[in-house]
Amino acid sequence: MSYQHQYTDGTPIHFPLGKVVCIGRNYAEHARELNNPVPSEPLLFIKPGSCAVPLEGGFAIPRDRGSVHYEAEIAVLIGKPLSREPGDEEIRDAISGFAPALDLTLRDVQARLKEKGLPWEIAKSFDGACVLAPFVPGDAVADLGDIGIRLSIAGEVRQDGNSRDMLNPILPLVRHICGHFSLQPGDVLLTGTPSGVGPLRVGDELSLELVGHSRFDSRVL
Numbered sequence: 001m002s003y004q005h006q007y008t009d010g011t012p013i014h015f016p017l018g019k020v021v022c023i024g025r026n027y028a029e030h031a032r033e034l035n036n037p038v039p040s041e042p043l044l045f046i047k048p049g050s051c052a053v054p055l056e057g058g059f060a061i062p063r064d065r066g067s068v069h070y071e072a073e074i075a076v077l078i079g080k081p082l083s084r085e086p087g088d089e090e091i092r093d094a095i096s097g098f099a100p101a102l103d104l105t106l107r108d109v110q111a112r113l114k115e116k117g118l119p120w121e122i123a124k125s126f127d128g129a130c131v132l133a134p135f136v137p138g139d140a141v142a143d144l145g146d147i148g149i150r151l152s153i154a155g156e157v158r159q160d161g162n163s164r165d166m167l168n169p170i171l172p173l174v175r176h177i178c179g180h181f182s183l184q185p186g187d188v189l190l191t192g193t194p195s196g197v198g199p200l201r202v203g204d205e206l207s208l209e210l211v212g213h214s215r216f217d218s219r220v221l
Contacts, residue, residue: 003052005077005186007097008134008214015079015096015186020047020130021177022073022103026166026192042168042176045120047103051129052188055102055208058221059131061200066108068200071193072151072159072208075101076170077135078189083182091174092144094183097135100149100208100216103190104129104200132188136213144170148211149194153204161194162211168192 005013024043053059061068079096086094103124110123141147147163163170170191177183204220 003054003132005097005132006134008136010134013077013096013135015077017049017052018078018184018187019049020052020188020190021183022047022124022190023168023173023192026168026173027161027194028165028167029195042173044177044180045124047125047130047190049186051125051127052132053128053130055100055131055133055216055218058219060128060221061104061202062106062126062128063202065106065126067106069105069107069197070151070153070158070200070206071103071105071197072149072161073101073103073190073193074147074149074163074170074210075099075132075135076174076189076191077138078183078187079138079185081182081184082174082178085175085179088171091171092138095138096185097138098141098147098210098213099133099135100151100210100214101133101188101190102131102151102208103193104131105197107199130188130190131218133208133210133214133216136210140213148209150207150209150211151196152207155207158198159194159196163191165194166192
């Protein structure tokens with residue numbers, strides 16, 4: 001199924017789907033649960049836009065490449081160009097929306113790549129590796145330091161995090177990214193996952209929430 005940015009009321013967002021900029025280990029407890037060091041600066045990597053699929057209606061996962069892990073994240077949609085070191089007001093004005101998302105990872109593949117000191121792309125950028133829900137407008141979220149993200153599977157809460165626990169909060173994170181490369185309308189930022197990641201299985205019924213703002217039910221096809 002092709003992906004198109006949209007708001008929660010169904011209104012299409014007419015930005016082209018750009019790159020997906022991800023931050024790894026932005027919650028200390030998640031770094032520890034995978035026995036990774038807590039980074040001293042943002043750990044960035046990029047997924048191509050071609051890997052994005054909509055959450056609604058269900059999504060498929062690879063079945064022949066080992067364990068596929070879910071990572072629930074707060075997604076930030078960029079609506080205006082940003083570059084160099086923008087100020088907080090410029091960044092805030094450029095954010096068009098927030099949504100819950102899943103950063104899917106081929107965990108066994110990633111482990112093999114890490115052992116060899118190789119990049120993670122084939123573990124993070126496969127078709128369907130970025131599952132995006134519709135966005136609430138950027139101005140609907142008053143406090144960027146208090147955004148909840150929650151994932152439940154079969155009615156059991158698996159991840160329950162909040163942006164207050166990020167090692168790199170959203171505005172400083174965007175500024176750091178722009179110090180390395182520009183952001184364009186349609187780009188999406190995945191801001192890291194809290195602890196509780198684990199494997200997905202075909203048939204899993206999911207509920208993904210941007211707490212207090214939006215909630216979506218989906219399933220693994």
